[in-house]
């Protein structure tokens with residue numbers, strides 16, 4: 001078995017036997033895998049405080065064909081659980097654990113997840129991360145370009161959102177939509193601003209994930 005080092009994010013942690021834990025982790029270079037943390041529940045364990053759910057750590061571990069075995073760890077960032085909505089941590093970690101497959105490597109997603117954690121799990125960061133994760137894995141339309149005119153990511157920032165098809169649009173296409181629907185009732189508007197509807201977007205994503213993921 002080779003000894004490896006990587007920076008990881010702890011997605012999930014399960015107690016195992018009297019003093020061990022099995023952690024589901026997402027490594028920057030090693031992808032998603034399970035790792036056995038022996039003796040980590042003992043008060044004397046030097047790894048004890050380093051590997052809580054949603055923490056970022058540098059670890060050394062052995063990995064053969066089965067589960068990895070932790071040897072050393074160094075904490076890089078632990079979220080302040082007193083300030084963060086626990087629901088947001090759950091929204092992000094559970095979805096990541098479901099969408100990213102065992103042994104799947106994805107550095108882009110790793111960096112995106114890391115920035116949500118460093119950002120303190122703000123609602124906007126949580127929603128944008130979930131949209132990124134879902135669309136880059138084919139569960140939602142591609143959010144890197146306008147669905148109407150195909151304006152792409154170099155000049156495009158998704159600002160308007162279709163509540164029914166989950167497509168996104170640029171300012172210009174939104175303006176055209178408003179012009180074309182001037183006379184219709186506002187409460188029936190299907191395309192809304194992402195920035196001004198954070199709780200609506202949260203709700204739509206929660207429902208979508210609950211039903212389809």
Ligand SMILES: [Zn+2]
Pocket residue numbers: 146147148149150151169170171172173
């Ligand atoms: Zn457009």
